[in-house]
Amino acid sequence: MKNNLNLQHCRESAQFITKRIEGTPKIGIILGSGLGGLVDDIEGKSIIPYSEIPHFPVSTVEGHMGELIYGFLKGSPVMAMAGRFHFYEGYDMAAVVFPIQVMKLLGVEKLIITNAAGGLNPNFEVGDLMLIEDIISRFPDNPLRGSNEEEFGPRFPDMSEPFDQKWIEQTFSKGEELGIILKRGTYLGVTGPVLETRAEIGFFRLIGGDAVGMSTVPEVIAANHIGLKVLGISVITNESIPKVAKEFTHEEVVDVAQRSGKKLVALVKEILN
Numbered sequence: 001m002k003n004n005l006n007l008q009h010c011r012e013s014a015q016f017i018t019k020r021i022e023g024t025p026k027i028g029i030i031l032g033s034g035l036g037g038l039v040d041d042i043e044g045k046s047i048i049p050y051s052e053i054p055h056f057p058v059s060t061v062e063g064h065m066g067e068l069i070y071g072f073l074k075g076s077p078v079m080a081m082a083g084r085f086h087f088y089e090g091y092d093m094a095a096v097v098f099p100i101q102v103m104k105l106l107g108v109e110k111l112i113i114t115n116a117a118g119g120l121n122p123n124f125e126v127g128d129l130m131l132i133e134d135i136i137s138r139f140p141d142n143p144l145r146g147s148n149e150e151e152f153g154p155r156f157p158d159m160s161e162p163f164d165q166k167w168i169e170q171t172f173s174k175g176e177e178l179g180i181i182l183k184r185g186t187y188l189g190v191t192g193p194v195l196e197t198r199a200e201i202g203f204f205r206l207i208g209g210d211a212v213g214m215s216t217v218p219e220v221i222a223a224n225h226i227g228l229k230v231l232g233i234s235v236i237t238n239e240s241i242p243k244v245a246k247e248f249t250h251e252e253v254v255d256v257a258q259r260s261g262k263k264l265v266a267l268v269k270e271i272l273n
Ligand code: HPA
Pocket: 116, 117, 118, 119, 195, 196, 212, 213, 214, 237, 238, 239, 240, 253
């Protein structure tokens, strides 16, 4: 039988990290492609390269740094992941969500997940931020497939509210206060690494997707399993809209994410409490 969750490995990773930081992180933040700018605002940083952490996978994609950063954002103790693990890189789903489970052991209670995504909703514009209200998984596997670790969560986790509704509303209000327009919608997760065909884009819109990307879904599932409160924010880096979709590159995705990242940083700093 598949043993997807190695609790002992999680514990060893967490013990290693605990020794390298002073304090307990309360909020985990996953920084998507091009969104690493938030790290500059973290004060009193301890930086731990993934390569030094026992059992941690190593990030391979361009534009990602591969480090855990502990420190304070507006006084809140945070643990940021600069660089995440994608299924398309070849990791299995258990490896993709391993850092989330380690964060839980470190004391994290809330998780902010960011990503770069293609906009399927015709009302979205490149550079928009979208609060993720729900997800659709197009992954062929689930990070929780295999034996269940009761200490982490139930065999059949509820996913009726994968994102914390109160936190969404609070973030939406903050956005209004700060003059940052926030769209809302459903994130549809695909494996990649290929981008969508035009027919797929039509299909994804038809089944209710507002944005499409290659991450986030596994992490949201693992976070719900272990009882973290989750907030998800997509930066819309390109239009994946039937008839409108045109060719784009990963460099363009990172460029738009970096520019819109400023809005995201301003927002994230205000929604930590
Ligand atoms: N599709 C999938 N992943 C993405 C996209 C997209 O259009 N844009 C950024 N990440």
